[in-house]
Amino acid sequence: MKKIFILALLTLCMVANAQIKRPKLVVGVVVDQMRWDYLYYYYNEYGNDGLKRLLDEGYSCQNTMIPYIPTVTAIGHSSIYTGSVPAMTGILGNDFFIKGKAVYCCQDDDVKSVGSDSKEGQMSPHRLLASTIGDELKIATNFKSKVIGVALKDRAAILPAGHSADAAYWWDTSAGHFVSSTFYMKELPKWVTDFNKQNSTKPGFDIKTSDQGVTMTFKMAEAALENERLGQGSTTDMLAVSVSSTDAIGHAYSTRGKENHDVYLQLDKDIAQFMKVLDEKVGKGNYLLFLSADHGGSHNPNFMRSHRLPAGGFEGWNVAKSVNDTLQKQFKTTARLILGENSLRIFLDHESIENAGLKVDEVKAAAKKEFEKYDNVAFVVDYDNVAAQSIPQPIRERIINGYSRERGGDLLLITNPGWIDASNATNYKGTTHGLWNPDDSHIPLIFMGWNINHGETSKPTSMTDIAPTICSMLHIQMPNACVGNSIF
Numbered sequence: 001m002k003k004i005f006i007l008a009l010l011t012l013c014m015v016a017n018a019q020i021k022r023p024k025l026v027v028g029v030v031v032d033q034m035r036w037d038y039l040y041y042y043y044n045e046y047g048n049d050g051l052k053r054l055l056d057e058g059y060s061c062q063n064t065m066i067p068y069i070p071t072v073t074a075i076g077h078s079s080i081y082t083g084s085v086p087a088m089t090g091i092l093g094n095d096f097f098i099k100g101k102a103v104y105c106c107q108d109d110d111v112k113s114v115g116s117d118s119k120e121g122q123m124s125p126h127r128l129l130a131s132t133i134g135d136e137l138k139i140a141t142n143f144k145s146k147v148i149g150v151a152l153k154d155r156a157a158i159l160p161a162g163h164s165a166d167a168a169y170w171w172d173t174s175a176g177h178f179v180s181s182t183f184y185m186k187e188l189p190k191w192v193t194d195f196n197k198q199n200s201t202k203p204g205f206d207i208k209t210s211d212q213g214v215t216m217t218f219k220m221a222e223a224a225l226e227n228e229r230l231g232q233g234s235t236t237d238m239l240a241v242s243v244s245s246t247d248a249i250g251h252a253y254s255t256r257g258k259e260n261h262d263v264y265l266q267l268d269k270d271i272a273q274f275m276k277v278l279d280e281k282v283g284k285g286n287y288l289l290f291l292s293a294d295h296g297g298s299h300n301p302n303f304m305r306s307h308r309l310p311a312g313g314f315e316g317w318n319v320a321k322s323v324n325d326t327l328q329k330q331f332k333t334t335a336r337l338i339l340g341e342n343s344l345r346i347f348l349d350h351e352s353i354e355n356a357g358l359k360v361d362e363v364k365a366a367a368k369k370e371f372e373k374y375d376n377v378a379f380v381v382d383y384d385n386v387a388a389q390s391i392p393q394p395i396r397e398r399i400i401n402g403y404s405r406e407r408g409g410d411l412l413l414i415t416n417p418g419w420i421d422a423s424n425a426t427n428y429k430g431t432t433h434g435l436w437n438p439d440d441s442h443i444p445l446i447f448m449g450w451n452i453n454h455g456e457t458s459k460p461t462s463m464t465d466i467a468p469t470i471c472s473m474l475h476i477q478m479p480n481a482c483v484g485n486s487i488f
């Protein structure tokens with residue numbers, strides 16, 4: 001009897017020991033347009049508990065690059081959480097064309113706003129073709145895990161959260177508070193309505209281009225953490241937070257100056273406070289956090305030129321229009337031949353070309369020749385024939401990763417270094433991103449917390465390695481379009 005009892009006890013212990021070990025909570029923090037070097041450019045001014053704490057306690061992958069073009073927000077968020085590239089995720093940009101029809105990545109006319117009456121809530125992940133970390137976590141735990149996305153930008157809340165998320169919340173500027181859509185819920189939970197009562201702005205106020213936007217985002221993330229009791233249950237939960245104001249401020253004021261400085265110092269303070277709350281609510285060492293960016297940002301061309309560095313605004317939209325006009329004369333037609341330009345990607349108007357009795361391939365070849373005549377165009381890439389063109393291999397791979405036959409466009413312009421797709425006016429003060437170069441594609445990546453030892457590596461790592469690393473640590477399957485590799 002005694003023997004049996006001891007044996008039973010031993011078996012129980014073994015069962016207890018054999019339980020899978022996972023953190024209570026996974027937290028993703030993606031900072032929109034955060035260049036890798038902002039970790040160090042403002043380092044001396046950061047406090048000890050924010051970004052410095054991440055660097056001091058966490059593990060930093062110093063050479064994390066984005067493996068596709070164009071480097072823009074919707075693609076960055078979807079690629080981080082799917083471990084994949086636009087060619088497979090279907091998210092080819094913020095705005096792109098599907099079979100000639102202009103679409104916004106998250107726009108979904110089949111759903112309604114929840115929390116406002118505007119169109120800003122009519123959003124869902126329906127164009128994302130791949131699963132995310134959160135989706136795989138849900139599958140692995142029989143959908144017991146809670147997964148929530150929070151950001152000011154809809155795409156930055158929706159795409160990270162994935163398809164099976166419990167909720168995504170984003171900011172409706174016209175309403176001045178957080179909303180969601182009927183994709184997730186019929187009405188906002190009471191805690192969100194209460195939060196909105198205490199944390200709204202005047203309708204129409206542009207919180208996205210303001211430091212306040214950073215604080216508002218983390219306040220909402222903390223409210224979600226507390227009210228949804230994330231990391232308090234028996235299964236691992238996930239909270240995906242994206243900071244959007246850094247991007248809007250970067251676009252308006254560029255990478256230097258007071259505005260950018262102030263928003264990163266605000267971010268530092270807000271991250272410190274957020275991690276303090278995580279320590280209190282979930283417990284130090286109980287959560288696994290990563291910080292990264294959806295893309296970097298180039299320096300303002302006038303700033304560069306004022307220091308004798310080669311740079312300029314290429315104004316791709318103007319160039320595309322001129323080329324369209326030239327081609328119309330050449331082909332003796334008034335039909336629109338170029339549908340649009342986005343991040344230096346050229347979309348031909350296939351339907352209009354065919355209706356005019358012309359051949360797409362002939363128009364494309366002529367367009368390629370015309371674009372090649374412009375100064376500061378290093379390569380004009382034919383998406384159908386990338387592999388055969390003499391383009392440096394790392395750039396060629398990024399082009400292929402960013403292309404999809406149905407959603408991806410026809411030609412891509414690769415400009416000379418420093419030449420960005422922005423205004424060339426001498427009074428232009430802002431900046432943009434979207435290119436293959438390190439300014440736009442070198443991003444921070446730091447893991448901290450559960451099972452993470454302090455350290456850093458300068459080995460090349462990729463944005464698409466984030467999802468498989470998290471999944472491997474959790475012992476769950478990686479997302480179904482994942483092309484990256486686990487770092488640890």
Ligand SMILES: [Zn+2]
Nearest residue numbers: 033073247251
């Ligand atoms: Zn941007």
